[in-house]
Amino acid sequence: MADLSQKDWTKQLEEDNNSVVLDVRTQEEVDLGIIPNALHIDIYKGQGFIEEVEKLDKNKNYFIYCKAGGRSAQACAVMNQLGFEQTFNLVGGFSEWQGNIALNE
Template sequence: MKEVTVEELKSKIDNNEDFQLIDVRETFEYEVSNLGGLNIPLSGILIEVDKISKDKPVIMQCRSGKRSAQAVMILEQQGFDNLANLSGGILAWKAEIDPELDVY
């Protein structure tokens, strides 16, 4: 499974690269804090699969990287080959990029 660090993600955002960020946390978690990605909770990932791009890089993100890794595995079984997991999730983003970010 391909992984992306929070530093690599920040660089992609800063450089306005064309990619899609999917946050697979539950909606209440997303509402506490998010990185601007599309919120598709892991439990609904197959229901909302049509919202996930197949023609540009997609980075899956959650709180720590575990649920997003599950999402990558599920979607790869559906034929996706453009996915990466955000290593460490939003907790790593807080630790490395934005210490002011609210996390639970």
């Protein structure tokens, strides 16, 4: 797991053609906006989160965020334990995000 500032997270994401953006916030938070093309899996689902993550490709690089950076750091740690080698946590999370935002339809 790597904690990255928004600048580094965005730069690395733009240069990575094997990446997945993962939003681990609640549905209520996602309804307020989401980073475009992000996959949403709520970390508060507990075992459900693990089951959904297990279906993902472990060979991809995961750029993970939540509201402030705490839950996404947890998600990175869980995913690392499950065999995902490349996880990147967005420090400051969505609340400090300066990039584009999509409204969840």
